[in-house]
Amino acid sequence: MKNALITGISGQDGSYLTELLLEKGYNVYGLFRRRSTGEYGNVAHLADKIHFIYGDMSDLSSLITAIIESNPDEIYNLAAQSYVAVSWAEPLFTNDVNGAGVAKLLEAVKLVKPDTRVYQASTSEMFGKVQQIPQSETTPFYPRSPYGVSKLYAHWIAKNYRESYNMFVSCGILFNHESQRRGKEFVTRKITNTVAKIKYGKTDCLYLGNLDSKRDWGHSKDYVYAMWKMLQHTEPDDFVIATGKTYTVREFVEAAFLCVGINIVWQGKGANECGIDAETKKTLVKVDNKLYRPAEVELLMGDSTKAQKLLNWYPKYNLQSLVKCMIDNDLELEK
Secondary structure, three states, rough: OEEEEEEEEOOOHHHHHHHHHHHOEEEEEEEEOOOOOOOOOHHHHHHHHHHEEOOOOHHHHHHHHHHHHHHHOOEEEEEOOHHHHHHHHHHHHHHHHHHHHHHHHHHHHHHHHHHHHHHEEEEHOOOOOOOOOOOOOOOOOOOOHHHHHHHOOOOHHHHHHHHHHHHOOOEEEOEEEEEEOOOOOOOOHHHHHHHHHHOOOOOOOOOOOOOOEEOOOEEEHHHHHHHHHHHHHHOOEEEEEOOOEEEEHHHHHHHHHHOOOEEEEEEOHHHEEEEOOOOOOOOEEEEEEOOOOOOOOOOOOEEEEEHHHHHHOOOOHHHHHHHHHHHHHHHHHHH
């Protein structure tokens, strides 16, 4: 029976990964920051099956203690300040957790149990102002947010520990992946939750920023399976995980409204664009300039050929099935 330590265990990916590892017979340990409410987030339903260890990515001593206590065969580092918009407001905190925190975790592994296999959660936001389409493992990086910059440092320090100390550290360059467990501050969940509220008459309008932003959206369940596959591979490496298809925020909105029987048509351009119910003529979507990023990432689309060939990994969900999962969940919650 293997031991796995998951940082960021209470998040979307942490919860799906925990379910996967428990199904495969792992002992699962979760690094958990102490909260006054004592809530376990997305893993509340699994709390009695997880060994929680209190610790923090900014505290090297707690990371060393966590590794000693869990004696992990595998570590999945999912802990992060993961909200891109917040990274402009809190760039130093974002770097402390996402960047320096990873260096501390790897140093702790090197000191305590260097044979541990480590997964580092990298991100498509490192590509930022994309230099080629689609983006692969060899595409140059050009991050456009403090979040992207912090993740790029983490990505390179992970590669450095791999090459300098012969440690098994694999980086998953994951493109956007969502689910019904995504936080409501993220644009996809904001869309599905607001559409559910509109359906039940609880609110009148959905406010968004750049409707033209294009993203490669997959389901978190597919992507955590790729994480696990990386640590079962014979050699540590970097892998892009993506669907290879890109959609605009506008298209995501259309798909969400169609799930509740509303056909959206668009009028106007730029800040004056709005989405209108084709049947009732009510305006249901408006653009809010305050929701634009200071530096926009216009297009992300991944090439996961390497993961398909070496890991035999393929996504099972498409945009429509992903959106339906999220809408069905939010309709049930809002009911």
